[in-house]
Structure formats: structure tokens, C-alpha cells
Amino acid sequence: MAGRVDLDGNPIKQITICMIGAGGFIGSHLCEKLLSETPHKVLAVDVYSDKIKHLLEPATVTWADRIQFHRINIKNDSRLEGLIKMADLTINLAAICTPADYNTRPLDTIYSNFIDALPVVKYCSENGKRLIHFSTCEVYGKTIGAFLPEDSPLRQDPAYYVLKEDTSPCIFGPIEKQRWSYACAKQLIERLVYAEGAENGLEFTIVRPFNWIGPRMDFIPGIDGPSEGVPRVLACFSNNLLRREPLKLVDGGESQRTFIYIKDAIEAVLLMIENPARANGHIFNVGNPNNEVTVRQLAEMMTKVYSKVSGESSIETPTIDVSSKEFYGEGYDDSDKRIPDMTIINRQLGWNPKTSLWDLLESTLTYQHRTYAEAVKQAMSKTTAN
Numbered sequence: 001m002a003g004r005v006d007l008d009g010n011p012i013k014q015i016t017i018c019m020i021g022a023g024g025f026i027g028s029h030l031c032e033k034l035l036s037e038t039p040h041k042v043l044a045v046d047v048y049s050d051k052i053k054h055l056l057e058p059a060t061v062t063w064a065d066r067i068q069f070h071r072i073n074i075k076n077d078s079r080l081e082g083l084i085k086m087a088d089l090t091i092n093l094a095a096i097c098t099p100a101d102y103n104t105r106p107l108d109t110i111y112s113n114f115i116d117a118l119p120v121v122k123y124c125s126e127n128g129k130r131l132i133h134f135s136t137c138e139v140y141g142k143t144i145g146a147f148l149p150e151d152s153p154l155r156q157d158p159a160y161y162v163l164k165e166d167t168s169p170c171i172f173g174p175i176e177k178q179r180w181s182y183a184c185a186k187q188l189i190e191r192l193v194y195a196e197g198a199e200n201g202l203e204f205t206i207v208r209p210f211n212w213i214g215p216r217m218d219f220i221p222g223i224d225g226p227s228e229g230v231p232r233v234l235a236c237f238s239n240n241l242l243r244r245e246p247l248k249l250v251d252g253g254e255s256q257r258t259f260i261y262i263k264d265a266i267e268a269v270l271l272m273i274e275n276p277a278r279a280n281g282h283i284f285n286v287g288n289p290n291n292e293v294t295v296r297q298l299a300e301m302m303t304k305v306y307s308k309v310s311g312e313s314s315i316e317t318p319t320i321d322v323s324s325k326e327f328y329g330e331g332y333d334d335s336d337k338r339i340p341d342m343t344i345i346n347r348q349l350g351w352n353p354k355t356s357l358w359d360l361l362e363s364t365l366t367y368q369h370r371t372y373a374e375a376v377k378q379a380m381s382k383t384t385a386n
């Protein structure tokens with residue numbers, strides 16, 4: 001820990017970080033990184049702690065004096081401002097961020113991603129505290145190319161699909177497509193943070209994650225989450241593989257995504273934390289443009305990797321097509337393609353992702369199989385018994 005320097009060679013001094021949403025997928029990995037590799041202190045704020053309990057217990061862990069858990073719902077808790085004032089930096093990760101909720105719970109989604117974030121921004125601005133706010137690559141919505149004729153050669157022109165923080169527009173579907181409640185709420189909170197910076201001098205960084213995946217993402221329905229719950233695609237497909245069911249391809253799985261290993265992404269966040277002069281005032285894409293697949297290709301790759309990891313042969317029909325209406329309900333819509341431009345994060349932080357999609361799936365599905373295979377087998381034997 002001693003003698004760590006930032007990108008400009010300045011010594012890094014210990015800070016206290018108020019991390020809201022620390023109990024989630026990203027938060028749990030960020031807490032692990034901060035506690036194991038830096039001297040910093042963490043005030044972990046969340047309504048849940050099961051994904052970080054290995055960092056909180058036993059009380060004798062070497063970093064015990066550097067992490068405190070505060071079970072707080074930021075919607076209405078007077079303790080929030082005090083924690084922000086105690087910290088040097090606030091990182092806000094709190095959100096409803098599973099697409100199945102956006103068109104089915106649009107009000108909760110809008111409140112969670114915009115309204116509930118308002119006091120966090122206010123307290124940081126009023127108290128002169130730095131804020132790192134987690135937005136999403138979904139604020140770009142659809143690519144410009146998505147509106148070109150199917151056979152237009154311009155669809156292959158990067159100008160029509162590469163997503164760049166300081167030039168790309170935000171393109172959503174119509175209001176009745178309530179899927180966009182989340183991305184639009186995230187866009188408006190970005191604009192509010194940016195305006196607090198412009199008008200009141202708030203020192204902010206906005207992060208736009210591009211499909212970060214890895215261990216502890218969401219839940220396996222019926223095991224450590226509601227059996228009728230619909231998590232994000234990694235957990236959906238892991239669940240199908242664990243239960244030896246066909247993977248469901250929404251609208252044929254033609255949408256494209258770029259996936260990045262959570263551990264690569266956390267490196268970028270640590271650089272933002274420890275290089276405020278280079279990160280303040282910036283919006284950063286954090287993704288891996290080299291890991292692009294269609295959802296169908298992801299399903300095929302996950303099936304291959306899972307067979308290797310589990311030693312089980314894959315089933316006869318590994319995938320089936322389902323309509324978005326059937327899978328998500330009314331009001332669903334989708335991003336067609338998400339390629340992050342890397343210019344700004346390369347220039348400001350010198351960061352690039354490292355892990356290939358195959359490798360990140362191998363380590364993640366090893367974790368999923370080790371963590372859930374037995375529990376799923378028990379659950380399935382019970383249901384067949386009844």
C-alpha cells in the first residue's frame with residue numbers, strides 16, 4: 001500500500017468513500033478492490049449486505065477498521081447527509097437496473113434512477129464533496145444506423161454506430177415504449193449533475209458502464225432471488241444452463257452487446273477515484289469494444305463454456321426464440337448495438353480492458369456452477385418429487 005502514486009506521480013493519500021449501493025454487483029467488487037489494494041475507507045450504504053458480508057465478517061478481518069456498513073434506504077433517511085459530509089468522495093451506484101422492471105415498474109424505475117438520486121447530488125454540491133455517479137450506456141439508446149434502411153452500406157460506417165460521450169445523441173423509442181423510462185431517467189440525472197458542475201462547481205465524474213458482467217451479478221431465480229424474477233441476461237442464461245433448459249432468445253437474439261469483465265471495469269473506476277484531476281468534469285464510457293456478440297452468439301458461447309466448466313453435454317435444443325412481449329410484456333424496446341468509443345478514457349486515464357469474452361465467461365460460469373449447481377439440483381429434485 002505504501003508509496004502508491006497516481007498517474008501523474010503524486011502520492012495517493014487515504015480518503016473516505018461513501019459508497020451508495022455498495023451491496024450490489026458492482027459495489028461488492030469495488031469494495032473488494034478498495035479494501036485489498038488501497039488504504040481507503042468505505043462507508044458502505046445499502047438496503048442489503050449479502051454480497052459484501054464476506055468483507056464485513058468476521059470482525060477480525062485485516063481491513064475491519066476501514067469498512068462500515070450502514071443499512072439505509074436513501075429514499076428517506078436523514079442519516080444520508082451526515083455520511084456524505086463525513087466522506088471525501090461519494091460514489092452513487094443505487095438504482096433499479098434490470099430491464100424487466102423498466103416497462104413493468106416504470107414509476108419505481110424513474111423514482112429510483114432520478115428522484116432518489118437528487119438528494120445525493122444536492123448534499124455533494126452543498127458540502128463541496130466530489131461525486132462519481134453511475135449512469136449507463138443505455139443513455140445512448142439506439143444507434144443512428146438503426147434508422148437506416150436494412151441494406152444500407154452506411155450501417156457499416158462507424159460514424160453511424162460508435163457511441164461517443166461528447167458527440168453522440170441520446171435516441172429513445174416513443175413514450176409508450178416504457179423500457180426507456182430507465183435510460184431517460186439516467187439521462188436527466190446526468191444533465192442535473194452536469195448542470196451542478198457548470199453552475200455550482202460540483203466536482204463530478206459520470207460513468208457509463210457497457211454491460212459489465214461477472215460473479216455476483218443479479219441472482220438465480222428460485223435460488224437466491226424470486227423464482228418469477230427476471231434478472232439480466234448473464235443470470236438468465238446461467239439459470240437456463242444450470243437447469244438444462246433452452247436459453248430464451250428475445251426476438252431472435254439479434255441485438256448486439258459488448259461485454260466487459262467486472263474486474264477490468266473496476267480497474268477503470270479505481271483510476272477515476274485516485275486521479276480526480278484527470279476524472280473530474282468527465283463522462284466516461286467503460287466497456288470492451290472487442291467483445292461484441294449478438295445475444296444469440298452469447299448464448300452459443302455460454303453453452304460451449306458451460307459444457308467445458310460443468311463437464312455436462314449440452315441439451316438437444318440449446319436455444320429457443322421468444323417474443324419480447326411474451327418475455328418482458330408490453331412496452332419493451334431494445335438497444336440495437338453498443339460500441340463504446342474509447343478516446344476519452346484512453347486520453348484521461350490511459351485505461352484499456354484486457355479480458356476476452358471467452359475468458360470472462362470461463363471464470364464467471366465456473367463461479368456460477370460452483371455456487372449454484374448443487375442448490376439447483378436440490379430444488380429440481382423437490383419439484384419433481386411434488
Ligand SMILES: NC(=O)c1ccc[n+]([C@@H]2O[C@H](COP(=O)([O-])OP(=O)(O)OC[C@H]3O[C@@H](n4cnc5c(N)ncnc54)[C@H](O)[C@@H]3O)[C@@H](O)[C@H]2O)c1
Nearest residue numbers: 021023024025026047073074093094095097136209211212
Ligand atoms: N452492471 C452493469 O453492467 C451496469 C451497466 C450500466 C449501468 N449500471 C449502473 O451501475 C449501478 C450499479 O449497478 P449493479 O449492476 O451493481 O446493480 P445492482 O442492482 O447489483 O446494485 C444496485 C444496488 O443499489 C442498491 N439500492 C437500490 N436502491 C437503493 C436505495 N433506495 N437505497 C439504498 N440502496 C439502494 C441495491 O440494494 C443494490 O445493492 C446502477 O446505477 C446501474 O444503473 C450497471
Ligand SMILES: O=C(O)[C@H]1O[C@H](OP(=O)(O)OP(=O)(O)OC[C@H]2O[C@@H](n3ccc(=O)[nH]c3=O)[C@H](O)[C@@H]2O)[C@H](O)[C@@H](O)[C@@H]1O
Nearest residue numbers: 097099136138209210211212232233236248249250255295
Ligand atoms: O448492463 C448494462 O450495460 C446496461 O444495460 C442493461 O440492459 P441490457 O443490456 O438490455 O440488459 P440484459 O437484460 O442483460 O439484456 C441484454 C440482451 O439480452 C436479451 N435477453 C435477455 C435475457 C434472456 O433470457 N434472453 C435474452 O435474449 C435482451 O432482450 C437484451 O437484448 C441494463 O439496462 C443495465 O444493467 C444497464 O443499464
